[in-house]
Amino acid sequence: MAVIGRMNSLQIVKHTDFGLYLDGGAEGEILLPKRYIPTDIETEVDDWLNVFIYLDSDDKLIATTEKPKVQVGEFASLKVVDINRVGLFLNWGLPKDLLLPHSEEKRPLQVGDYCVVHVFLDKRSKRITATARLDRYLDRAPATYTVGQEVDLLVADATDMGFKAIINGKHWGLIHKNELFKFVRSGMQEKGFIKELRADGKISLSLQPVGQEAASSLSEQILAALREKGGSLPLSDKSSPEAITALFRTSKGNFKKAIGGLYKQGLIVIHDDRIELATK
Incomplete structure (x- = not known):
């Protein structure tokens, strides 16, 4: 059965002059237009193809071998390319832009802005839709992270305390201001590390390894830099x-x-304006 808004492996059922028809199960036969038929592999009846299923401009199911920037159930930062009375339209890498209805906006946006959204399937219309109201899709599963664990982060909103970030597409976390040792903005994807699992359920994040492993690695870097610079560095x-x-x-x-x-x-020896290798 074809899953709308996701990549699917579907079987070819027939050839036509304008494309291939694929077996969509309960969704019926789904057209893969000729322009998307792979030219580097055989495409015979009963062969299987990996395709993305969505609604075309006429609200009919259609397949493409192009992979969008985000699929149903995922989060992404996407650019606003058009706005009308219905909503905002986001570039997600397919010919038909992705709709962010005005009711799903969190803050006013203009053409050219980027917005972190979650993508879901409207069950009534079968339309793939974006929402900037992320809370309802996060923290629904128990957090099972460990301190020091490496995770994937999607930076979302700036706050007075730092930046909120989505952890592994499942939970909210916070990168505190004192952890922001490099430029960060909404929409950036970063590797991060679990710094603290708080009693209230909130998660503190770091953009660098934490714990003894991180300290050992940094210490080695400092010693190597001191040896390279003749035993002294202008830092303290x-x-x-x-x-x-x-x-x-x-x-x-x-x-x-x-x-x-x-x-x-x-x-080492620590001075007010430098550190030096200790002499034996």
């Missing part, structure tokens, strides 16, 4: 976050922990 625990980030791509807090650990081991 009083340096600006920007100067530290420029050299080590890490937060000031993590840098201070790393050099503090190296100092305790007797490997």
Whole structure:
């Protein structure tokens, strides 16, 4: 059975001059227009093809071998390309733009803006639809993450505390301002790490590894940089976050922990304006 709004593996049932018909199960035969027929593989009756199913401009089911930027059940940042009385239209990589109804807007948008949306199937119309009201699609499953776990993040909204981000397409998390050691904006996809699982169910995130593994890695980077620069670096625990980030791509807090650990081991000396390799 064909699933609307998702990639499907469907069987060819017949050839025509204008395309192939595929077995859509309960949805009936679905046309794959000639322009989308692969030219690098055989396409005989009973062969299987991977296709995306959606409604064309006449609201008829149609197949394409092109893969959109987002499928039903997923989140993505998409560009607004048109607006009319019905809603906003988003570029999702297919000829027919994706509708974001005005009722599903979260904030006013203009043509050219990007918006993080969730894509769902309107059960009554069978239309693939976008919504910017994300809360209803997140945090519905129990969080089973562990501190330090690497996750996929889609950065969403800026807040007074930092940036909200979608974790693995399932949960909300927050990247606090003190973790923002590099430029971040809504719509960016990043690798991140679980920093804290709070008692209230909220999840704190980091854009860099956390825990002992992260500290060891950063310490090794600092020692290597010191050896490369002749034993001295113009950074210390009083340096600006920007100067530290420029050299080590890490937060000031993590840098201070790393050099503090190296100092305790007797490997470096910390001055107000620099750090140096310790002399034996």
